[in-house]
Amino acid sequence: MAARQDILDWCDDTLQVTNFSDYAPNGLQVEGCSKVERIVTSVTASFAAIEYAATQQADMLLVHHGMFWRSEPVTITGWKKQRIATLLQHQINMVGYHLPLDAHPKLGNNAQLAKRMGWIVEKQTGEQNLLNIGCLSETQSLTVVAAMLAHELEREPIVVGNNSKEIRKLAWCTGGAQNFFQQAIDEGVDAYITGEISEAQYHLANETGVAFISAGHHATERYGVQALGEAIKSRFGVELYCFDEQNPA
Ligand SMILES: [Zn+2]
16 A cells, blocks of 8 residues: 555656646646556556546555547536546546656666567657667568567558568667658667558658658557556555557557
8 A cells, every 4th residue: 555645646747747848748648546556557548448447446556547638528528527426426536647657767668668669779769768779689571570569569550661671779669659751760760660650741751761660659658657657656655457458440
């Protein structure tokens, strides 16, 4: 059993939350009970994740995608009412860490994806250090790189590029970071990996010869929140459950 505030303070400090400018509040988003014994992690604070946390009698739902995004309607109606009502009814603290959890050099989504894939991190750069530059331990064809992602993330990626292209130098940013592609191209990489693709990146990939892999927003961002949950567990001795759902996006 740990005090909620101690966990929040530790997370804020570890993730250096004050260094980021974000689109949603980082930290406690919906207040529940003041003591925490059981935490459920999830990529998103979806109703399915909240229901699972309630079933597990969790005191905290720890997520990467919380609520209250800058562009979101502020009224508490419909799906948002349903989510918040269920959290309040079960006194579940809903805690979200967004960009600080993408960028953290050890627990972050980018770092955790690299760890799973065996990619070597050379530097973090770009907007709020969200773009990672690195390389494969040995040169592989684009087909092999894509197949390794499909295997590890259990999701078939969208690949734009010459399948036989030799890939060594990489850039990546998990989630919806297709707009960092130009910067990745400027870094002189062979391939850029992110979670989503928009129409423009297809042409950019073809015209520059830099391969683009869209490996899934959810799929590329599964591991940061799990790593944060594990770190909280070992620091505070709480129980930890990981919720995952099949999200094709
Ligand atoms: Zn995301």
